[in-house]
Amino acid sequence: MIHLQHIERIFLVGDEEVHALSDVSMTASDGEYIAIMGPSGSGKSSLLNIIGLLDRPDNGSYELDGIKVSELDEQQQAEIRRHKIGFVFQFFHLVPRLTAFDNIALPLMLSGIKQEERQVRVTAALAAFGLSNRAGHRPDQLSGGQRQRVAIARATIMQPSVILADEPTGNLDRSSGIEVAEILEELNRQGITLIMVTHDPDLGRRARRQILMVDGRIEHDK
Amino acid sequence: MQIRDILSFSMHAATANRGRTLLMLLAMAIGVSSVVVLISLGDSARIYVIDQFSSLGTNLLIVLPGRSETTGGPPPLLGETPRDLTLEDAISLTRARTVRRIAPIIAGSAPVSVHNLEREMLVLGSTSEIFDIRHLDLSQGNFLPPGDPTRAEAICVIGLTGKKELFGNQPAIGRWLRIGDRRFRVIGILASPEVSLGEDLGDMVIIPVAAAQSLFNASSLFRILVEATSPEGMEQTRQSILETIRARHEGEDDITVITQDAILATFDRIFKALTLSVAGIAAISLVVAGIMIMNVMLVAISNRKTEIGLLKALGASKGQIMQLFLTESTILSSIGAAIGLVLALLGIRLAAFLFPQFPLYIAPWSPAIALAVALITGIIFGILPARRAASLEPALSLARR
Numbered sequence: 211m212i213h214l215q216h217i218e219r220i221f222l223v224g225d226e227e228v229h230a231l232s233d234v235s236m237t238a239s240d241g242e243y244i245a246i247m248g249p250s251g252s253g254k255s256s257l258l259n260i261i262g263l264l265d266r267p268d269n270g271s272y273e274l275d276g277i278k279v280s281e282l283d284e285q286q287q288a289e290i291r292r293h294k295i296g297f298v299f300q301f302f303h304l305v306p307r308l309t310a311f312d313n314i315a316l317p318l319m320l321s322g323i324k325q326e327e328r329q330v331r332v333t334a335a336l337a338a339f340g341l342s343n344r345a346g347h348r349p350d351q352l353s354g355g356q357r358q359r360v361a362i363a364r365a366t367i368m369q370p371s372v373i374l375a376d377e378p379t380g381n382l383d384r385s386s387g388i389e390v391a392e393i394l395e396e397l398n399r400q401g402i403t404l405i406m407v408t409h410d411p412d413l414g415r416r417a418r419r420q421i422l423m424v425d426g427r428i429e430h431d432k
Numbered sequence: 433m434q435i436r437d438i439l440s441f442s443m444h445a446a447t448a449n450r451g452r453t454l455l456m457l458l459a460m461a462i463g464v465s466s467v468v469v470l471i472s473l474g475d476s477a478r479i480y481v482i483d484q485f486s487s488l489g490t491n492l493l494i495v496l497p498g499r500s501e502t503t504g505g506p507p508p509l510l511g512e513t514p515r516d517l518t519l520e521d522a523i524s525l526t527r528a529r530t531v532r533r534i535a536p537i538i539a540g541s542a543p544v545s546v547h548n549l550e551r552e553m554l555v556l557g558s559t560s561e562i563f564d565i566r567h568l569d570l571s572q573g574n575f576l577p578p579g580d581p582t583r584a585e586a587i588c589v590i591g592l593t594g595k596k597e598l599f600g601n602q603p604a605i606g607r608w609l610r611i612g613d614r615r616f617r618v619i620g621i622l623a624s625p626e627v628s629l630g631e632d633l634g635d636m637v638i639i640p641v642a643a644a645q646s647l648f649n650a651s652s653l654f655r656i657l658v659e660a661t662s663p664e665g666m667e668q669t670r671q672s673i674l675e676t677i678r679a680r681h682e683g684e685d686d687i688t689v690i691t692q693d694a695i696l697a698t699f700d701r702i703f704k705a706l707t708l709s710v711a712g713i714a715a716i717s718l719v720v721a722g723i724m725i726m727n728v729m730l731v732a733i734s735n736r737k738t739e740i741g742l743l744k745a746l747g748a749s750k751g752q753i754m755q756l757f758l759t760e761s762t763i764l765s766s767i768g769a770a771i772g773l774v775l776a777l778l779g780i781r782l783a784a785f786l787f788p789q790f791p792l793y794i795a796p797w798s799p800a801i802a803l804a805v806a807l808i809t810g811i812i813f814g815i816l817p818a819r820r821a822a823s824l825e826p827a828l829s830l831a832r833r
């Protein structure tokens with residue numbers, strides 16, 4: 211359960227204040243499927259970053275699964291990110307020198323999980339996302355769709371309760387885009403909360419709930 | 433994170449960019465090898481000099497005419513010349529219980545000739561005792577016989593180089609040679625000289641001290657070598673020498689007594705200080721290497737901003753990011769240090785091969801020092817970049833704008 215109240219996020223550009231988010235309040239229940247839409251610069255990524263604890267709000271409070279996460283320190287927030295949140299990015303953000311296997315294993319490595327268990331879990335994830343024969347490939351040897359599947363495998367390897375996807379299909383052709391969307395929706399059907407920023411109205415319509423942002427405010431929520 | 437993972441992740445990252453890695457390794461290797469080589473050279477020189485001095489004899493005291501020690505008293509009156517150190521003074525020293533033997537010495541340079549071959553050589557007037565005091569060795573014949581030191585017998589013992597120059601391959605024992613305007617019979621030839629500090633035994637003629645006195649027309653001794661019976665007796669011997677000579681010189685302390693230990697200690701100090709200062713200069717190259725490491729790491733971090741942001745998004749804490757990047761810089765500087773050590777080893781080997789007469793070796797503690805310094809450099813100069821990496825804002829570093 212995600213509960214945001216009166217969130218403000220202000221950036222200083224030169225002497226000018228840019229209100230990326232102003233007075234944003236919203237609640238997302240477990241297992242929801244939300245699409246965030248809106249024009250460029252309306253604050254969609256800013257909102258997702260705050261939900262994902264990649265950024266701190268200047269004002270307002272944020273509760274995740276009953277924990278007041280905006281009051282936690284850096285170390286504790288890292289713990290929450292590790293265990294509860296999975297990110298999927300437009301540009302995949304795979305580590306270029308690591309193989310698909312090692313990229314997926316990164317979160318397990320960071321939490322100090324033993325080699326043998328990692329082997330089992332990553333192998334299972336590779337199989338689940340149809341990447342078994344790509345385990346030893348580096349990102350530059352994979353197609354865009356495959357890269358995004360590696361990124362999704364990595365985002366879900368810790369079994370998070372929320373997946374935050376910032377334009378996950380923005381860099382893919384139509385068919386790989388639909389494929390990736392279907393994978394994310396399948397994860398949502400298994401109970402993971404899915405919050406997805408998208409510019410694509412067709413994709414947005416697939417979500418049960420759509421939030422429209424304009425100028426840092428929630429204009430529309432249905 | 434598990435240590436093995438930290439190491440393998442950082443190792444992987446450290447070696448991903450060949451050019452940068454090579455640059456850092458090179459800088460570190462040069463720094464470490466110059467420290468090790470310079471420390472080793474300094475220490476080898478120290479040990480060489482000390483060995484040479486020890487080979488002069490054991491439990492040795494050297495008595496010199498004139499007082500050179502500053503005792504804080506009033507300066508000597510102008511024109512006051514120290515009393516000569518005479519052969520009788522030397523003989524009087526043998527009475528002390530802690531003295532095993534003494535050798536008076538008169539030294540000077542004189543032309544030595546056989547027929548029309550002539551050679552300027554070091555002429556040493558002494559007694560039979562000098563043979564044992566200085567650990568001399570003969571290759572042929574006999575040394576000066578023991579006996580009354582005031583007897584000026586016309587006999588000599590010649591060094592190997594001098595023998596070859598003057599007699600060639602002819603036998604020299606029993607032959608006569610001329611020193612200045614006097615004739616001496618050769619009774620022995622010194623063994624092949626190891627180069628000994630300050631004097632070349634090969635190019636020396638040793639004659640009875642009394643003969644040297646008349647040859648150089650001087651009664652004053654150049655110095656007296658005194659060998660004490662034991663290392664513990666050194667100080668007592670020194671006192672008794674001073675007292676004996678004072679009594680003979682009407683109450684004047686006009687000699688200087690140097691102990692071998694004092695000389696050794698001085699040399700030891702000088703060489704240690706030299707080695708340290710040279711090592712200090714070499715350490716500057718380590719600092720340069722450190723700054724290079726820092727720069728290279730800073731560039732690496734700005735190239736890998738997204739990776740750092742990603743690690744944070746995946747749940748890495750600041751501490752973990754610090755750990756990863758510190759490990760990376762430390763791995764690089766350690767590998768560099770290891771290469772530097774190997775280079776230093778090869779360098780010293782090469783130098784030892786080129787200069788076999790000078791005993792060269794790697795100072796046993798220098799690799800430890802170099803490695804420690806390299807690790808410390810890697811960590812210290814890695815801290816700033818690692819902190820910068822750890823404090824990157826993940827949202828910002830992941831955004832493509």
Ligand SMILES: Nc1ncnc2c1ncn2[C@@H]1O[C@H](COP(=O)(O)OP(=O)(O)OP(=O)(O)O)[C@@H](O)[C@H]1O
Nearest residue numbers: 221223228230249250251252253254255256257828
């Ligand atoms: N780090 C930053 N520094 C300054 N301004 C920022 C920063 N991040 C975001 N902004 C500003 O905040 C506003 C919202 O940005 P945000 O990235 O959330 O928009 P967005 O809806 O994701 O846009 P897009 O669809 O182009 O990705 C924009 O005006 C942007 O310029």
Ligand SMILES: [Mg+2]
Nearest residue numbers: 254255256376
């Ligand atoms: Mg955006």
